[in-house]
Amino acid sequence: MKMKDHQRQSSDRISSLPDDIIEKILTFIPIRDALRTSVLSKRCRYCWTGMQKLVFDDRLINVSSDMGVVKKYKLVITIFHVLLLHKGPISELYIHISDEEIVNEIDQIILHLSRSKNIKKFIFEVYRYDGYYKLPCSFFSLHGLEHLSLKYCVIEIPSMFNGFSMLKSLIFVEVDINATMLQRFLISCPLLEEFTWIGRYVTDFIGDNKCTFVDLFKCLPSVQAVNISRFYNKDFYAGVMSQKLHTPLVYLRILVLQVCFGKQDEISSTLCVINSSPNLEKIKFKMLRYVGQTFNTSFLDPQDYSGLNLDHLRELEITNFHNYAPEMEFVKLIMAKSPLLKKARIELDNSISVDIEVKMLQDLVLQPFPRASTSAKFIIERPKKLPVKAN
Structure with a gap:
């Protein structure tokens, strides 16, 4: 009998673990399976109630798709059941x-x-x-x-x-x-460090309810990383009158934007934020295509930005690059102001032919531009093709 008791205790090693270790293990499995562990032993009956990570989604309920009403209420009941019995943070x-x-x-x-x-x-x-x-x-x-x-x-x-x-x-x-x-x-x-805003058409950011790109950053004095994409309202980028914000974004380290460099207001707004962020470490842009005539890019001359010092920038990445004149002038401006830059990577848009790519490379060789960092790698790549799924 003593031998059997010893074998039974040695085979149930999980129940002998501390509660916090068991709760940690349960977080790595679907919550539906975590709830099922309550039938394993008296010790495990309420271990799941201390789980600090809870995931509720449609996979929680195993009901056929033609029983939508049943699935709906089983999901709600399950969520309430878990939350009511849950203990701790x-x-x-x-x-x-x-x-x-x-x-x-x-x-x-x-x-x-x-x-x-x-x-x-x-x-x-x-x-x-x-x-x-x-x-x-x-x-x-x-x-x-x-x-x-x-x-x-x-x-x-x-x-x-x-x-x-x-x-x-x-x-x-x-x-x-x-x-x-x-x-x-x-x-x-007030403690916000990371802000991501994706995929909303800002039709109501005009008139009395106006908010521009620059106004947005005025609300983020302590932000360290910003990711904004998929905005198509021209008024959102309008109204930039200076090269810098009144209050610098001294904490901003990472700037990720989806922008159209065929519109001068967007370029000016973007440069205003960059010029106000002396501690930027990474800039990543996804370029949007535009239709229309190119404008004078003289305002992107590095000499006009004598106060722009990106002394901490180490990485510049641009995807969907169309080889528009403003895009290339922007790259030259950033590389001329970034002494610690390690890598400048450009991924071409799918619309760029091999002939255009070759001409672009020839122009860069024949007309070299100033670089503040002599060790920076300048990389131009074609977009990677997605694998074709077999039928």
Whole structure:
């Protein structure tokens, strides 16, 4: 009997592990499987309730696609069940729901989360066929947030909103928010270090509700990394009258933009931000194609930017390069002002033929331009072809 007890104890090594180790292990498996571990032993029955990372998505419920109503309510019930029994802080919470008929239930879930005030990282995506999901007022009570990612949401900030004082990272993907609300949101996040804004057509950033590219950066005095892409409103880049912001962006290290260098306002706005960021370490641009006549690029002359000193820039990357004159002049300007630059990589657009590429290389050899860094690698590449899937 003693031998059997010894064998049984030695075979159950998992149950003998400390609680924090078991919780760590559970975070590496789907939450559906983590819940199933409660039947393994009395010791494991409630281990999942201390998991600090929770992921809720459509894979949580194993129901056939023709049972949509059942799947919808099983998903909601499961989320409530986990959250009600959960103990301790939640370091990371991911919710992805692709059912447009459970808006009221989602509101109740967020209301419950707002009462705990212990969520640090929240990734929230709701895909609806009939429009975006409007965040309820209770969402703005998640004061402990440090990282927030929203997708397909509508934001209308309530009057009692005092900001997310702990927020360090913010990601907006297809988020509907007007200019006034956006500026108020950003200003209310004093510790914000990373900001990503992707994929919203800014039609309402004009008139009394105006917000320009430069205005946006005025709301980000402590930001270290910015990623902005897929904007097509010309008024968003208008109104730049100076080469620098009044308050420099001394913390900005990484700048990622999708820009069109066929429009002088966009170039001027972009250069204003770069010229106001003395500690930039990486610049990455994805160029947009434009149709129209080229303009005078004399304002990109390095001599006109005697005060531009990119003493910390080490990497310049440009994709979708069309070989427009403003694009090349911009590259020359940056390389002439970056003494510590290690690599300048240009990936050509698919529309660039081999003949144009050869001519571009010949022009660079015949007309060398000044470089502040003699050790910088200047790389020109063609876009990589995606692998063709076999039928």
